[in-house]
Amino acid sequence: MTQQRRTVTVIGTGTIGLGWITLFLGYGMQVRVNSRRPEAPEIVRRGIELSAGHLPDGTGDPETFDSLLSFEPDLERAVADAHVIVENVPEDLELKRALFARIGKAAPAEALILSSTSTFTPDDLGTLMADPSRLVVGHPFNPPHVVPLVEIVAGEATDRAAVAEAVAFYREAGRTPVVLRRPITAFAANRLQSALLRESVHLIREGVVTVQELDEIVTESIGLRWATIGPFLAFHLGGGEGGLRQWLSTLGAGLEQGWELLGRPPMDEETIATLIAQADDAYGDRTYSALVRARDTRQTAVLRALEAAAGQEQAA
Structure with a gap:
């Protein structure tokens, strides 16, 4: 059909x-x-x-x-x-x-x-x-x-x-x-997003950064990285010629200790009020439609750039 x-x-x-x-x-x-x-x-x-x-x-x-x-x-x-x-x-x-x-x-x-x-x-x-x-x-x-x-x-x-x-x-x-090879609550992508969001809320609640600063940190670092390669390939490359094996035995050796430092922020009234107030300060001067157009324009540009890069790689 x-x-x-x-x-x-x-x-x-x-x-x-x-x-x-x-x-x-x-x-x-x-x-x-x-x-x-x-x-x-x-x-x-x-x-x-x-x-x-x-x-x-x-x-x-x-x-x-x-x-x-x-x-x-x-x-x-x-x-x-x-x-x-x-x-x-x-x-x-x-x-x-x-x-x-x-x-x-x-x-x-x-x-x-x-x-x-x-x-x-x-x-x-x-x-x-x-x-x-x-x-x-x-x-x-x-x-x-x-x-x-x-x-x-x-x-x-x-x-x-x-x-x-x-x-x-x-x-x-x-x-x-x-x-997905088997069903799991919230599936895969949302679980990844939820893990990052939890630590984001923790950092904001602890006064480390604001909502707008957190968004800038993500888009100017791991967001840019993840638009081109996933986390495992990123750390595989981070290990140099030794790849993921090398990274896990050196820089990645303290992963579990680092995980223990991650926050578990309560989503209480104070936390929610802080997030809403900071989001209003950061983005409240633009309409929903304007924010959507800006988001979609940027994401479309990234996808088109990646498609062009893939074509260049195939031609090389």
């Missing part, structure tokens, strides 16, 4: 849903939006206007998106003939379970059913479905139309063929799917 004939039903018009809608339209897919919000068409069109300029190179002209976009507030009608269904409702397990039970009854038997959840496994989500074998988690990193990663998570009841189809689908949409 070609992308142009593929019908994707996107459920939900929050931040993630809007990113998916824009991305799928960019890749020429027929996108049907399911939302109970009466203002959904206006929300979606504003989201496309905000995001379309940051789609990958080679995607479609936003002027053509209207011909590919439709809205269906009735869930059963929205999924009745869909090839792919992408759920993006709030992280409420009972809400999602009830939703997938309805989807399972109304969608075609061969439809690929995907959840953007950052919390639950397919086994959690599919307990009320007669057949949960086509349900796969495809967890994106925000914003999904810019950041390539999608974590693919299967459950005990998941058909391996559905996992392969999910990988192929996200690749068609220009994403980088990674299949």
Whole structure:
């Protein structure tokens, strides 16, 4: 089936849903939006206007998106003939379970059913479905139309063929799917992000740096490094000619001792008030839309630069 004939039903018009809608339209897919919000068409069109300029190179002209976009507030009608269904409702397990039970009854038997959840496994989500074998988690990193990663998570009841189809689908949409070898709470990327966030909060709470200074530290050091290589390759190179083996036996020998120094900050009222006040001071003079455009412009520039660098490496 070609992308142009593929019908994707996107459920939900929050931040993630809007990113998916824009991305799928960019890749020429027929996108049907399911939302109970009466203002959904206006929300979606504003989201496309905000995001379309940051789609990958080679995607479609936003002027053509209207011909590919439709809205269906009735869930059963929205999924009745869909090839792919992408759920993006709030992280409420009972809400999602009830939703997938309805989807399972109304969608075609061969439809690929995907959840953007950052919390639950397919086994959690599919307990009320007669057949949960086509349900796969495809967890994106925000914003999904810019950041390539999608974590693919299967459950005990998941058909391996559905996992392969999910990988192929996200690749068609220009994403980088990674299949987790086993399900784990919060998956992989969010656990890494959470570990860094915990120490970030600790450093701010202890008065070492401010919110704005912490952001600058990350973007001007490890953020720049991690945009090009992952932590293991970074330390492998840090070991010189001896690689990771050398690094672990010298600079990395005190890792456990260093881990003991990491903070466990309480998220009490004082901590929350400090974070909010400093974030307002740092970023409160710019609108949400302006901050989003700046973020997406920079991230898109990084991705394009990396693509160009990869092309130069291949040509060398």
